[in-house]
Amino acid sequence: MSSENAGFDPARIRALIARGKLKDALFSALGILCLGIGLLVIFALVADMAVKGAERFNLGFFLNFASRRATQAGILSAWVGSLLVMLVTAMTAVPLGVAAGLYLEEYARRNWITEVIEINITNLAAVPSIVYGLLALGIFVYAFGFGQSILSAGLTLALLILPIVIVATREAIRAIPAMIREGSMAVGATRWQTCRYHIVPYAMPGILTGVIIGLARAIGETAPIITIGALTFIAFLPPVPFSELADGTRAGLFDWVMSPFTVMPIQIFNWTSRPDPAFEVNAAAAGFVLMVMVLTMNAIAIWLRYRLRKNIKW
Amino acid sequence: MQTASAPALKAEARNFNFFYGDVQALKNINMPIHDKKVTALIGPSGCGKSTYLRSFNRMHDLYPGNRYEGEIRFYPDNTNLLAPGVDPIEVRMRVGMVFQKPNPFPKSVFENVAYGLRVRGEKNRRALDDKVEAALKGAAIWDEVKDRLQDLATNLSGGQQQRLCIARALATDPELLLFDEPTSALDPIATGAIEELVHELKQRVTILIVTHNMQQAARVSDYTAYMYLGEMIEFGKTDDIFIKPQDKRTEDYITGRMG
Structure with missing residues (x-):
């Protein structure tokens, strides 16, 4: 070995570099291929849905209720339902999640109890969504009487x-x-003042990103919603606050939360399971709309993160 | 240590010990802090000078497992800052701190300085304006920032950020101001500005400063304490410590034979 390495041998070193560079090139080609497969599959799916559903893309599709005739069936109750469900989800999960996270990071003492809680939060993220559906069916639908x-x-x-x-x-x-x-603490602030003036505002970009990623996941969930009994055929919208109802009374501010509903994935699932192939077009079109909703939410998350982080640096 | 001509005391450590969990970081420290004077803490890395400094505003209370023993008496009211009944937040309202690395909040220049006042419940716009201006002037940064009070503090230069942090501490009129190696992240010109400021500030506030720079200690302080391995080796007037140290270890350190 030592005799080979003695002295400078340009030919040998160049051959060595060339071999190294060949591996570089091979790996980057492999990487591009792998990346390409992933992107191509998603692009193909979205494009396929767009093409298949193309003939349904008109205003009527967004403004019509479900119907027995495929050409007249729309996603009005589904997209309104999805948005309203997301609203309830966000209004509940954000305060609970932020308060819990804040408590664990800023207030909780480090001991075995918090360790167990931490491990379980990570585990909760991995619980299959159908299990949440079963839990909700027992608790929210029946025990609390919130119904479907x-x-x-x-x-x-x-x-x-x-x-x-x-x-x-x-x-x-x-x-x-x-x-x-x-x-913050050094000028005499309490923990709460530190959280309110500093920790929460500075953590907000990250929190919002997490919330939107969570909502993007939730908007596509089907199993737990079916479990709690969302209807697949809804030909009305939840009551608008203070609007006049069929019986002449006025709706309350929160009457809509108790309304039966359907959501986008359930509408899609319903259409794909119909024997009439014409409904496949509706399903493709609705799938495309759902995809656009999710991508829009992700785009908002990226934009918000960029906007809010611009002024936060240390 | 106490002589007949000694000036009034602002604080005094008595048989002070500090523990990180089971590890004793400070051993039986006894030391006076003279009122309206600058006291420097010097010593090699890991000698406990920052640990000691951070005991004066109970910063160690933010982290679990830390324990104080003994007393740090605070005058004129003769309160033991470490007594269990004394709220660390109350201590921090009387003892300000400037950190090693400038740590302005990512908010406006104004909000940074006004923060301590807001924490104390000050809502009057006029009072806030006046006190923020006075604090910025006190920290010798008013002329540089008076036209950009609403700009982000994090866009200032490092030296300006550190003077802003001094203004933040001054805004609430602390009785004792702690400096934890305040110039170690700054260039020589910014360092000079901070040293000059420390010299001016002692007219109105007692200062305790940790520094790893012996020339700095000699330049800015009236009293100097040399610490080594968690012990207070020697304390005295700065001139005495640097010209005729009593302890061999102090002499070795200041002459550069150790540390």
């Missing part, structure tokens, strides 16, 4: 994404350097 309502569905999905929000909150809080916390 937007409220039940929203709370169920809130449970589902709660671990995501908690983990995102904790990670965002952990990214705040200790010197910021110490700087």
